[in-house]
Amino acid sequence: MKTDFIFDMETGDPDDFLTLILLLGHPRVNLKAVTVTPGTRGQVGLVKWACKQFDAQIPVGSFNPTSDKNCVSSWHYNTFGNIPEARPADLGGVVLKDMCDEHTILVTGAPLKNVGAAMDLGFTAMELVAQGGFAGEGVIPQERQLPKFKGKVTCPTYNLNGDSKSALRVL
Numbered sequence: 001m002k003t004d005f006i007f008d009m010e011t012g013d014p015d016d017f018l019t020l021i022l023l024l025g026h027p028r029v030n031l032k033a034v035t036v037t038p039g040t041r042g043q044v045g046l047v048k049w050a051c052k053q054f055d056a057q058i059p060v061g062s063f064n065p066t067s068d069k070n071c072v073s074s075w076h077y078n079t080f081g082n083i084p085e086a087r088p089a090d091l092g093g094v095v096l097k098d099m100c101d102e103h104t105i106l107v108t109g110a111p112l113k114n115v116g117a118a119m120d121l122g123f124t125a126m127e128l129v130a131q132g133g134f135a136g137e138g139v140i141p142q143e144r145q146l147p148k149f150k151g152k153v154t155c156p157t158y159n160l161n162g163d164s165k166s167a168l169r170v171l
Contacts, residue, residue, distance in 0.1 A: 017050070039092060040065075059089035063114050100125040
């Protein structure tokens, strides 16, 4: 029996993309949709490319589809090559509202911008799982740490601090 999931993510480092791959390939997961923050064409292209690798035809929503900011880390392109940009299916809040229900688990690894937008629209989810954290000093060897975490023992979570108003509303 499969469990319904929706994944809300960002692409500033590899962890969310690896979570996406896990959700797409897990035999007990029915991934219904993905939303991305901010949701640039590069990010949406990356997510749609991953979905295509698993023959998953699901909506990909974006918080800000007009953002020109480069939000895909070089790790993604160094690992998978040049991936074409794409447009989102809809705004992330709308995708969450339309696809979430009392039987769906929403997993987020991103600032809660899409979740906040969906809350404004009155969405429902069975459960929300938010992850945050980093692999820094004392967690993994220095040579394997991302440069932005080198030497750090603690670090504020971007996922809850990236949209603190929505995080407080969720809590």
